[in-house]
Amino acid sequence: MMTFLAPGFAWAFLIPAAIVVLYLLRRRYTPRNVPSTFLWQRSVRDHAANHPFQKLRRNLLLPLQLLAAVLLVFGLMRPSLTGGTAGRSVLVLDVSGSMMARSGDKTRMEEAKEQARQMVRNLPAGERITVLAAGDTVRRVVLDTQDKDVAERAISELEPAMGGADLAKALKMAEAIGSEDAGEGRPAGAAVTVFSDSCLPPEGVSAVNVGRGEANRAVVLLTAEDGKAYARVANYGPDCTVSLTCEADGVLVQAKEMEIPEGETAGVSFGLPAGTKTVAVAIREADALPEDNRAQAPVTARRSRRIVLAADNNLFLESALKVREDWTVVRADEESLGAAEADLYIWGNGPVVFSRNPSVTAFSWPDQAKAAELPLTPVDGSPVTAGVTMKDVALREYYPISGGKAFLLVGEDPAAALTETEAVIGFDLHASNLPLKYDFPILVQNLAGALLADLPEDQGTEETEATILMPAEESDIRTVAPSVAAEGTAAAEARGTDLTAWFLLGFLLLLLAEMGVSRFVC
């Protein structure tokens, strides 16, 4: 079946119509007096006699020109043959709160559903269709159906909800679904398309972005403790300046203005009066989705923590711990580790143990370290590795850890693990470049915080979601909205054959033929 990637150019069919009108309109002749038309009559008669194909030329030119114009218009509309061999398609729809934003006369969700339904209709017969809804959790709405009506109905029933969209997990699930074909006599892989208002698709995944250009800001993070509130504001639309207000126990205490570039976040902190119990931060300017412009959080009193560090010369580790002002880091040697009372004890140079109990660990590891032939990778979903990428982290050797729940892997071997009260990093930090990475202090903060029960998810409220703790100057959200045409091309190319080039070639050939007739058939 043929579809058009740029149907908006259909208005250009006015051009062939104009060609016909021009032919129908009588040619305007300029009057000119001559002494006699005697010779002109003979000339015209002889000219017609010597050029018998003149009439043919006129008759040929019009259809050639019309056909060339029609081909050009079709070329502009970018025809594409959909279909082909039926395979597997996974449609991931973003059902996060931002999809409730209005884009013109419909919401982003409605636009996404419309495009998703259109895509389903254009799929070849027999295509196996899976629909995933990506919210805070990823839900499998339809799995491997070949009934397009079922898929379209499922898409129509999706509704956005307040919260984020775990697109990374959704893409992993899509990848897993696609790999299920392998070994069953069918080609592996599925064509994955994400419908979202903020998606940077990895290679091999198509993205259909909706809701381009509308102003939309959101308070994505709000925490408050010990007289200070910290908020993070994301800008999903064009560059803007926002005015933020901070209310302590319902009383306005401070207002600030900040500029946020498109697709970035910015952090801001507010001072709170003593005794404040709840804090609310709101964006004053209205936008496409006002529901996410306000956040509220309880003020938690931060208790000062004491950490004893017995790892030799581990300045990186010490610096990473000292980032938190409410953590006091005390250096000690391993022999006197248990002498001082502390909330957390850290000892060893490889492995490095973090424990609430001094010198006691439930983990075990072999005597001999293993050479690290694979890079260090984080375990997805672990609270310790939230906000870290562990990109290009290399280590010389490691001790595979037994016990606890792994949060770092070397291949399949746990290189670091965690329980409720202790954790271990199974390699010498000096023998890796991890301390030099930007991820290191975040990892240490998360690890120590988890053991000290300071994980971000313990502090959140129903109205806020703080998934990443980063300094205010960091940008943690990027939004890319590739052009619709590029999206369409990617979609079409994933599904069928783009015929634009053939139509344009046809137009050029007809143009050549028209020039030939005009010049030589006369």
Added chain:
Amino acid sequence: MLSDAFLSRLDSLSLAMRGRAAGGAGGVRRSRQLGSSAEFSDYREYIPGDDIRRLDWNALARFDKLFLKLFMEEQESMVTVLVDASASMAEKWTAARDAALAVSYLALSGGDRLRLVLLKEKGQGNQEGNRESPLLSGRQAFARVNAFLESGNPDGSEGLAAAVRKVRGLKKGLCFLITDGYTEDALAGVLDDLRYRRQECGVIQVLSPFEADPALDGALRLTDSETGKTLDVLADRSLLEQYRRTLDAFLAEIRENCRRRETPYLLLDGREPLEQALIPLLSRSGMI
């Protein structure tokens, strides 16, 4: 209007004629019957401007009319200048008029009798028909020739052959036809008609520079100044080339018709000033 310098150049020239002179008195054209003595030949009526020494007073006394004596060895001939005065000649009327003036001067200064006829067919813009001058002779009649041609207005409709047929009183002699040749009636028929009426013809065809080399472009509605008919043309390079070929064929046809009838022919196409081109052309054509 011809310049005095040009007219003095014409003084040394004379019209050439092969046939027997029609007769008359006082002409300088030699007849076939040249004798050594002045032998009385004939009478004819006196025309103002004739040599009064040749008046026959006896005939006056007898008939109460002036008659001239004619002698054998000195006979004048009749020169008729037919000027096409159809509307198509309007653009080249000056050239046609000047050619007629030159021929008329040659005739008068050669002692020939001269008659001019403006050939016009009656039509929508002209109800007059042909305009004829009286018989003229002697150089002093040249001013009258000039006045006659100045008063002429090329506004006749087409129909050269019919207009020529309506010319009365053509006596044997020389006949110069000045025309553009744009006639549906074949020019050959006109020449044959004149030859039948004992005229020794010469054809002076006149074209304007525009007709010789039209510079037209685009979609044009050509209106015939003679007939008023229109013709829509797309004047592109191809059609203009065809027009030139058609013109060359047309001129060749006229030249051939004249050649077959041993009729001297010359073409005035306006590319050169007339006073510069006319005498060589008259000479080459054998008219002088």
